[in-house]
Amino acid sequence: MADTSVELRDLVKYHGATLAVDHLSLEVRAGEFFSILGPSGAGKTTTLRLVGGFERPDRGEILVEGRSMQNVPPNLRPVNLVFQTYALFPHMTVFNNVAFGLEMRRIRRAELRSRVSAALDMVKLSDKHSRLPSQLSGGEQQRVALARALVNRPAVVLLDEPLGALDQQLRQEMQLELKAIQKQVGITFICVTHHQEEALTMSDRVAVMNHGRVLQVGSPQEVYESPTSEVVARFIGLSNHLSGRIVTVGGTTCRITSPDIPTTQPLLVRRPPGPMEANRVMLLLRPERLHVSQDAQAGRFDNAVSARIEKVTYTGSEMQYLLRLSDSVLWRARLPNSGARQERFRVGEAVFLCWNADDGVILTE
């Protein structure tokens, strides 16, 4: 298992009486950018702290590069943590902050200097090496924290909500930069975040976590487009959903009807792999996969249902519509603002919502 960097085996951790991590098993491959995504209180940070060695698991085992981390204190683990609050040493300069780990491992002065300089170059802070952390902006402090971890060339860098304290624009820039740096150094990154866009943008693979358990692990595309549970679908991006029953099953598709909406004909959806036993299902549709139109556009889309526009929101880059399909069903649609070509709709207008069989996912209940 040379390409496994971190392996978590059946980890259990209680905080008092609450179960923070519940029989969690994960394998992180060497050199990948792995994210643990979940709402706050899902046990993400606890998992990270267990890998860092700041907390001990009540059960289970952690292996880093095949070596058990049982009873290994943080200062002897080949793992460095980038803290959510950065935790820079306020009394040391940027240079001394970054040099700290090397100094503690008694790296020779000449090598230390060149490694610290290289790390500061990488995060574009060479000119600020003699500043104190309090003299830096939030984004710069974040870079120092990253450099302070990378300079040690650990097997794994752990990042706890690395971009959580930054503003929206800086956050998007740093997402790409973090990813680029990770590719450049080739060190395994394990990043904890509650921000789905962040996880999808940066990661090679994502684990979606809730209530101390891992719900799904996969590439960003897999977890976004083929969620295996409703919780995952809801957490990763907004989803429209509709419960229904399967009426006919074909080779690659099936048809469902729902008592909640008045449809003219059963809806065509892609069939999930495997045998179809249950006939009660949940249809999930991403808001950006829906088309809003004045006519049903027969032939161009597999499905069309009638709806009434309840709310229109203009966000600049897109138009967001809230649409009522029936008394109990309210869906969202997001259409890119493509300029004059685009039809605009008003509140109260009767429209059709159209989509293809491949746009939806069904989950058996």
Added chain:
Amino acid sequence: MGIFFFIPLLIVLAVSFASRGTDGGVEWTFSLTNYAHLADPLYFRIYGRSIALALATTALCLLLGFPLAYSIARAPIRWQGIWLLLVMIPFWTNFLVRTYAWMFILRTEGLMNTLLINLGVMTQPIELLYSDWAILIGLVYGYLPFMVLPLYAATERLDLSVVEAAWDLYATGWSVFWRVILPLTKPGVIAGCILVFIPSLGAFITPDLLGGAKTMMVGNLIQHEYLVMRDWPLGSAISFSLMALVLLAVMAYFKTDGRLDRLERGV
């Protein structure tokens, strides 16, 4: 506040330049003889012993107070109040009474000796009372809270994740302390040391009772000049010099410290 502090001080300063009257009163003739008296070799032993005892007291208080303050600051919130209360409870009793209690503990046939003999640690009682050790114990006991309170304030503000970061970056427990915890709690350490060192240097009840009046500290000397010799001008001169010395030392410390801070930052 300023009035209460400065007016007595100015009186002491004025008296220190006067001379002793024949019946022990103050005669307002200007002289520097009181200050010349300070250089008397007889007094040097007293100064030396006072400084040594005050330094030892400060060091011991720091050694005991730091772990205590740190554990209080890291205890669950509801326990912190209780621990701090326990640290301060002795203040509710008169200092003189508490010092007498220590005499009872340290006496040859006192609590400490009885306990140690009964435990089989030794067979003969040791002479604890009326020694420099007794003074040291009394001073540490008396001034420990002055060390613990500022240290608690400093360690309580310490960001635990910074300590964890040092640990994460390969620092051993010892390095975490020297490189991170101590520098970040330095203001508390300095405040605690000043609050312990200054009153220990001028202490007179403790050395009088526990030292058996045979060993003098500067505080006893001042008391002696004022109350026994009735030489107020000399007593004032000693007090004033002592205070000036402490003040200068503290100022010099802050000055070099500020310079070192800038040096470290490379400014």
